[in-house]
Amino acid sequence: MADTVLSIRDLKKTFGALKATDGVSIDLRPGEIHALIGPNGAGKTTLIHQISGSIKPDSGSVHFLGEDVSRLGVAARARRGLGRSFQISSLAPEFSALRNVMLAVQSRQGSSFRFFGPVMADKSLTEPAMAMLERTGLAARAQVPAAALSHGERRQLEIAIALALGSKAFLFDEPMAGMGPEGSKALTAFLDTLRHEAPILLVEHDMDAVFALADRISVLVYGRIIASGTVDEIRNDPEVRRAYLGEAS
Numbered sequence: 001m002a003d004t005v006l007s008i009r010d011l012k013k014t015f016g017a018l019k020a021t022d023g024v025s026i027d028l029r030p031g032e033i034h035a036l037i038g039p040n041g042a043g044k045t046t047l048i049h050q051i052s053g054s055i056k057p058d059s060g061s062v063h064f065l066g067e068d069v070s071r072l073g074v075a076a077r078a079r080r081g082l083g084r085s086f087q088i089s090s091l092a093p094e095f096s097a098l099r100n101v102m103l104a105v106q107s108r109q110g111s112s113f114r115f116f117g118p119v120m121a122d123k124s125l126t127e128p129a130m131a132m133l134e135r136t137g138l139a140a141r142a143q144v145p146a147a148a149l150s151h152g153e154r155r156q157l158e159i160a161i162a163l164a165l166g167s168k169a170f171l172f173d174e175p176m177a178g179m180g181p182e183g184s185k186a187l188t189a190f191l192d193t194l195r196h197e198a199p200i201l202l203v204e205h206d207m208d209a210v211f212a213l214a215d216r217i218s219v220l221v222y223g224r225i226i227a228s229g230t231v232d233e234i235r236n237d238p239e240v241r242r243a244y245l246g247e248a249s
């Protein structure tokens with residue numbers, strides 16, 4: 001397990017008679033983007049929730065950085081560095097991008113939030129926060145309130161926050177959703193660099209993004225992984241083409 005950041009084994013989850021997750025095993029290795037694709041209702045989001053800890057599986061295990069986190073809740077997994085999907089609600093919309101990242105730096109440093117006093121002059125917060133904005137390509141937008149950032153910029157800000165909180169792997173559920181072609185292109189380029197900071201398990205319907213980014217792809221259909229492999233292997237897999245890619249491939 002040393003070369004595996006995240007290791008999911010035989011996860012199962014039923015909703016009544018529906019097998020939403022039917023014995024899924026999947027690994028995430030250092031430096032990689034592992035894409036999880038499949039038709040609507042295949043169980044991708046349900047699987048991501050079980051990995052992040054917000055849905056309890058009926059059986060199976062999740063190991064993160066060698067530790068069995070199966071019984072831990074969302075917050076405990078996040079504290080260990082399992083970065084969750086995009087959550088707009090995690091941003092303070094009226095605060096600048098810089099201030100939002102500073103709050104994350106502050107929380108990681110373990111000091112209590114200081115809403116009063118000269119926080120913005122505290123270099124132990126501003127410097128690491130600015131460095132994080134530079135890494136995520138948002139430095140020029142540091143003073144802009146989160147609410148005024150574009151959709152794509154907010155996602156970059158959320159990643160800057162996740163990195164400031166010490167995320168060591170990311171679970172992204174449809175990050176391209178709601179983005180125009182330019183935004184998708186920019187986010188694709190950004191995720192391409194992010195994989196070197198922390199590997200990514202990526203649920204995404206945008207096949208251009210998936211084929212451009214994925215080191216490996218797993219295909220989920222009716223709660224089961226029907227194929228797993230490189231982009232070329234998946235594109236040329238007859239079962240995958242039949243079940244999911246269809247004529248679009």
Ligand SMILES: Nc1ncnc2c1ncn2[C@@H]1O[C@H](COP(=O)(O)OP(=O)(O)OP(=O)(O)O)[C@@H](O)[C@H]1O
Nearest residue numbers: 015016018020038039040041042043044045046047
């Ligand atoms: N809380 C729930 N109770 C009952 N059924 C559920 C629940 N959550 C999900 N399901 C069902 O589980 C199946 C998998 O849903 P899920 O949202 O995980 O699929 P998905 O692959 O993420 O789909 P999409 O690509 O459309 O987002 C669906 O049939 C869905 O209706």
